[in-house]
Amino acid sequence: MAELGLASRREADEWIGKGWVKVNGKVAEMGMQVTPDVRIEIDKVAQGQQANQVTVLINKPIGLVSGQAEDGHEPAITLVQPQNRWTEDNARFFFHPSQLKSLVPAGRLDIDSTGLLVLTQDGRVARQLIGEDAHMEKEYLVRVMYTGVINALAANSAAATHAARPVPRASAAQATQPGQVTQLSRIDDDDPVSTDVQSVFPREQLARLRHGLSLDGQALKPAKVEWQNPEQLRFVLTEGKKRQIRRMCELVGLKVVGLKRVRVGNVMLGNLPVGQWRYLAPHERF
Secondary structure, three states: OOOOOOOOHHHHHHHHHOOOEEEOOEEOOOOOOOOOOOOEEEOHHHHHHHHOOOEEEEEEOOOOEOOOOEOOEOEHHHHOOHHHEOOOOOOOOOOOHHHHOOOEEOOOOOOOOEEEEEEEOOHHHHHHHHOOOOOOOEEEEEEEEEOOEEEHHHHOOHHHOOOOOOOOHHHHOOOOOOOOEEEOOOOOOOOOEOOOHHHHOOHHHHHHHHOOOEEOOEEOOOOEEEEEEOOEEEEEEOOOOOOHHHHHHHOOOEEEEEEEEEEEOOEEOOOOOOOOEEEOOOOOOO
């Protein structure tokens, strides 16, 4: 049932236990084996229950975490209140506090990133976005500076993305051991380039962003990376390692100064204001 997209595994177990599932016209039993050609029917009660599950889209501001509260930072779900609902949301749902029950993030967005965050009660949506076999595209706009410093530590630690500092030119050639920062070239007396970054960023490093980097000992899947304007890159990824884009950038001498997710699958952030939310519309599909 989960593989066919009819329900989440948890829902399927619940429905089978309540007798709401039939296989070839007979009530299904827990643990029964089926072949791919069977006819599965779902009781209307279960279908109605599923139809009332909501998926919420938030334009997450900087400073909120995606999931559980941590280190004194509030979770993004605290925004899901009537006063923060986007006034242009025309979905048929009316807000009720019960919708917050089992409303969980389907994917994460770093505390210092902004943009589209998906929270859902629907296990089918969660499976699409973060299931083991999920390959959903996620699009980001990323403002960068060029430091010319490779932060090798970022390859193996999500916590190391702010560790790199430009090293003196006299010692740059010596900083070649694993875990050390390496100066690629002199840039304006070692000051980072923050305007027209595109003109100074080496093309071969752009190629490495697209394919050729590894994080946590694993090669990254190919990514779409292109310049949106001279200070901003557009990333399209199909995986989501922790702080992936920031770590990728620091491995090629860039530093991220702003990161916004603008699309998940076919669903766009659009004009949803920062700090506000809306329901996923019935016609929208990831």
